[in-house]
Amino acid sequence: MIMRCGILACPALLLVVPLLRAEVGPEVTEALKLSSTIDRLIEVRIKDAGIRPAPLASDAEFMRRVYLDLAGRIPRVSEVRAFLDDKRPDKRARLVEQILRSAAYVNHMTNTWNRLLLPESNNRRFLDQTFRAWLAQRFRDNVAYDTMVRELITAPVGYSQGRSLSRSTGAGQAIAFYQANEFKPENLAASVSRIFLGVKLECAQCHNHPFAEYKRTQFWQLAAFFAGIRSTSRNGFVTTASESPRVNKIKIPDTETEVVARFLDGTEPDMTSDLPLRQILADWVTSPTNPYFAKATVNRFWAHFFGIGFVDPVDEPSEGNPPSHPELLEEMGRQFAAHQFDLKYLIRAIVNSKTYQRTSEVDGEEPEPRLFACMAIKGLTAEQFWDSLVQATGYRQTNPQAGRQTVFTQTTARQQFLAMFASQERPTEYQSSILQALMLMNGDFIGSATDGANLEKTERLAAIWDAPFLDTTAKKVEVLFLATLSRMPSAEELDRMVRYVDSGGPKKNPRAAIADVFWALLNSSEFMFNH
Amino acid sequence: MAKHDYQLTRREWMRLTSAGVVGFSMSGWIEALARETVNNPQRRKSCILLWMNGGPSQIDTFDLKPNHENGGEFKEIQTNVPGIKISEHLPKISKFMDKMAIVRSMSTKEGDHGRGTFLMRTGELPQGPIHYPTIGASLSKELGDDQSELPNFVSIAPYRFFNPAAWGPGFLGPKYAPLIVGDATRAFRTNDADAYQELLKVQNLQPYGDVSKEQVDARISLLQSLEHDFVRKHPGISPKSHQTAYDRAVRLMRSEAAKAFDLSEEKDETRDAYGRNLFGQGCLLARRLIERKVPFVEVTLSRVPGLNVFGWDTHNNNFPTVRRLCEILDPAWAALMSDLKDRGLLDSTLIVWMGEFGRTPKIPRGRQNGGRDHYPNAWSTVLAGGGIKGGQVVGRTSADGTTVEERPVNSHDFLATICKALGVDPHKYNPSNVGRPIPIVDKKARPIEEIL
Numbered sequence: 001m002i003m004r005c006g007i008l009a010c011p012a013l014l015l016v017v018p019l020l021r022a023e024v025g026p027e028v029t030e031a032l033k034l035s036s037t038i039d040r041l042i043e044v045r046i047k048d049a050g051i052r053p054a055p056l057a058s059d060a061e062f063m064r065r066v067y068l069d070l071a072g073r074i075p076r077v078s079e080v081r082a083f084l085d086d087k088r089p090d091k092r093a094r095l096v097e098q099i100l101r102s103a104a105y106v107n108h109m110t111n112t113w114n115r116l117l118l119p120e121s122n123n124r125r126f127l128d129q130t131f132r133a134w135l136a137q138r139f140r141d142n143v144a145y146d147t148m149v150r151e152l153i154t155a156p157v158g159y160s161q162g163r164s165l166s167r168s169t170g171a172g173q174a175i176a177f178y179q180a181n182e183f184k185p186e187n188l189a190a191s192v193s194r195i196f197l198g199v200k201l202e203c204a205q206c207h208n209h210p211f212a213e214y215k216r217t218q219f220w221q222l223a224a225f226f227a228g229i230r231s232t233s234r235n236g237f238v239t240t241a242s243e244s245p246r247v248n249k250i251k252i253p254d255t256e257t258e259v260v261a262r263f264l265d266g267t268e269p270d271m272t273s274d275l276p277l278r279q280i281l282a283d284w285v286t287s288p289t290n291p292y293f294a295k296a297t298v299n300r301f302w303a304h305f306f307g308i309g310f311v312d313p314v315d316e317p318s319e320g321n322p323p324s325h326p327e328l329l330e331e332m333g334r335q336f337a338a339h340q341f342d343l344k345y346l347i348r349a350i351v352n353s354k355t356y357q358r359t360s361e362v363d364g365e366e367p368e369p370r371l372f373a374c375m376a377i378k379g380l381t382a383e384q385f386w387d388s389l390v391q392a393t394g395y396r397q398t399n400p401q402a403g404r405q406t407v408f409t410q411t412t413a414r415q416q417f418l419a420m421f422a423s424q425e426r427p428t429e430y431q432s433s434i435l436q437a438l439m440l441m442n443g444d445f446i447g448s449a450t451d452g453a454n455l456e457k458t459e460r461l462a463a464i465w466d467a468p469f470l471d472t473t474a475k476k477v478e479v480l481f482l483a484t485l486s487r488m489p490s491a492e493e494l495d496r497m498v499r500y501v502d503s504g505g506p507k508k509n510p511r512a513a514i515a516d517v518f519w520a521l522l523n524s525s526e527f528m529f530n531h
Numbered sequence: 532m533a534k535h536d537y538q539l540t541r542r543e544w545m546r547l548t549s550a551g552v553v554g555f556s557m558s559g560w561i562e563a564l565a566r567e568t569v570n571n572p573q574r575r576k577s578c579i580l581l582w583m584n585g586g587p588s589q590i591d592t593f594d595l596k597p598n599h600e601n602g603g604e605f606k607e608i609q610t611n612v613p614g615i616k617i618s619e620h621l622p623k624i625s626k627f628m629d630k631m632a633i634v635r636s637m638s639t640k641e642g643d644h645g646r647g648t649f650l651m652r653t654g655e656l657p658q659g660p661i662h663y664p665t666i667g668a669s670l671s672k673e674l675g676d677d678q679s680e681l682p683n684f685v686s687i688a689p690y691r692f693f694n695p696a697a698w699g700p701g702f703l704g705p706k707y708a709p710l711i712v713g714d715a716t717r718a719f720r721t722n723d724a725d726a727y728q729e730l731l732k733v734q735n736l737q738p739y740g741d742v743s744k745e746q747v748d749a750r751i752s753l754l755q756s757l758e759h760d761f762v763r764k765h766p767g768i769s770p771k772s773h774q775t776a777y778d779r780a781v782r783l784m785r786s787e788a789a790k791a792f793d794l795s796e797e798k799d800e801t802r803d804a805y806g807r808n809l810f811g812q813g814c815l816l817a818r819r820l821i822e823r824k825v826p827f828v829e830v831t832l833s834r835v836p837g838l839n840v841f842g843w844d845t846h847n848n849n850f851p852t853v854r855r856l857c858e859i860l861d862p863a864w865a866a867l868m869s870d871l872k873d874r875g876l877l878d879s880t881l882i883v884w885m886g887e888f889g890r891t892p893k894i895p896r897g898r899q900n901g902g903r904d905h906y907p908n909a910w911s912t913v914l915a916g917g918g919i920k921g922g923q924v925v926g927r928t929s930a931d932g933t934t935v936e937e938r939p940v941n942s943h944d945f946l947a948t949i950c951k952a953l954g955v956d957p958h959k960y961n962p963s964n965v966g967r968p969i970p971i972v973d974k975k976a977r978p979i980e981e982i983l
Contacts, residue, residue: 200965313964313965316965360765361764361765362764362765362766363764364766365766366766366767376767377765377767377769377770378769379769419695422699426964428767428768428769429768429769430768430769430772431704431705431706431769431772431776432705432706432772432773432775432776432777433705433706433708433776434682434710434776434779434780434783435708435710435711435734435735436705436776437776437777437779437780437781438733438734438735438736438780438783438784439734439735441735441738441777441780441781441784442735442736442737442738442739442784443734443735443739444739446739447739447740447742448739448740450739451739451740452742452746453740453741454740490760493756493757493760496756497753500749500753505746505749506743506745506746506748506749507743507746512746516746516749516750516753517753519750519753519754520750520753520754520757521757523750523754523777524754524757524758524761525757525758525761525762525765525769525770525773525774526757526761528773529765529769529770529773531765
């Protein structure tokens, strides 16, 4: 109890109280109930561990984080200034709403789910375009998650019973999910199970896994729901398929055993109806009573925001890998389902919580990451990094379509960055390479943006140098901090940088020296990580 | 339960590797230079992989069938080992047969370029979420030196279109990614025969534009002040890894060792001997890197200016194309063997010649100038130099070349043989991205002991 009083007495905590009376819409008020549950159950565990949770992040720290997590890029200088100047007590919740309505949110969610749903394969780059359009429409309309998954699982795969696939319909574009999985029942079963149910079955494809409870037979029983699909031709890289929608048996390769479609929890589908097998599966997967679906989604979103899931790796729940907060996971899953699988509800509940809004700064050793006592440092995805660099440097893509015809090569600056900074599995254990460092230090992109000898050709620096209202070195340096780190410099940083610029650096030229400051900011850990 | 323990150790492991041995210090980036000449008197082994993009035709190179209709139009020649014969278009390399072992019984199950490339370069087929590392990443991790100025894994002229992940470090992380020189993926469409000159430079090694050395120092010092503040408050794995990468990148920029990439230091005759083309000069660069103790270098032969084909993917024009490719391969490889031998490095350098699969022995009808299609069932690879008992042929194919009759070798067996020749335990486990450790090569592998 003493500890609890201690927490309540913490001034940072008091700051958050107005949040609970946010002057924003009822959908926010509704989500805030779950935010409170999150905070309560997370704090119990932190207290049990005998440590103090980190204080809340500053406005600037929070803003940069929520932009990267929801919009996939850092905020603009004007956005940072406006937010820092905003005196309304519920400004954080308001900011979240503003981002959730933006095109950047749609774009970032599309990037994130595209990467998740289309496995690395030979044909992925050919499928990207249509699938992204399909996803973007779903996030723009905030389609309920269960609906989206049902559409994916039941996507028309080609020439079924004489009806040809209409390429113009939105649903048709979801076929990319099947194409990326090569229309193979085993690939599809593995993907559906891993992505939507959070259960990785791949190993059980070939053998009974020594630790996990899933058996080889179970894997193939799930694959049997896709047994009617036959890849018909190999038309270049992208294949099409035909389907006998009522086939429910599949032979386990290299054996004489044939298994019949059965759900992962061992129950049998009702074959008396005349529904296609995939629809029967989709109904089971997305049912509010499915024991895996809602929790797996909650866990995946938690990992999106915290870099690490309650169950981690997110798709390997087992006796040996229990969730860190089973009760909270259970409750969040229940509420997510009760709120019609509304993704924005789930997002609001998480990002409006104190737990999400804690600082990533620690004093001394890092606490155990799965206590969520402070925010983790996360590496950026390739797209987040590129979009943030574009934002920071004011880079204008002269012709964003310029790289389109070159699926065989990587020629645009964007393509080169995406290839060099390919996203990593564990954002909290992000690793950098020498080549990345060389590219950022000496490459053309940052080089030309920080070219002190040709300041007039740079976007950001030229604007800062010439702006009449930025009439002191200090004001110029401040803008560079806002443009890159999305915060004001500390007094000490400001002093150091101003002295450097005024001295002119090695070139004895303040114009070159301010470019050096910009270069250092763009190469810093603070810029390159989400914290 | 065991799993949870394991994750803790994994985290510790990540912490250690991300920091490297050097770590980051405020006293400067140059400090590490002093420790450059790391005391490692016993030279570890190195490996050069000659990657034959597209799948070379075994029956027209190392496993000829002159008395069969499948044999095609090339003749056999004697090598310097009695009884072993290879293609007439590999005359120079035939003089090194006593240092080489031909594996004529490769047998795999993947005939798709992307998947086959992944299979031969990682040992595994791409499957779901496991990010297998390419063998160069695994081996450079075992053989490399964390403190060396040059990267431990250099990939020269790769053509990564078929499957970019097959060149990646996978779950080992970007610390083990190759330094790529002369990326042919980007330049594939150029028909300029001299493009290799520009291509073989390390990208981004020089400061941008007219940024001076003093300015670089000043910039890095500004960066360090920012890093110092941030890392003090964020002692995690990721910022440390960021600093280690920058530390090594700066060391490389300032290092004399980077001269390895300056081929103009070589005599004209030497450069001519390797062939004035991307692959030839790439092999010369490989030799210069091996001399400087880089443990793993690969050179890709993917393209001949003027021929419109993905390297060895000779569905059409098989004979003129293979002949032309051999004219590039033969002098470069032979010069490499000869130079390594002269420098006393051949015994410590393993040279591997392979592609993603072989090509159909039977020549389908109606192809322009004869063509051969993908064929993983029975094909050839070559191992030469360090750790290999030369002058041998492993396995045998049938008279028509279509099946392996003796000692089939799959991707696991072959990569495990490479590991053993280099003195690396093929079954060493690494933590992976899927929460369980994975060995460099599958446990079921049977290395080709008879040539080790």
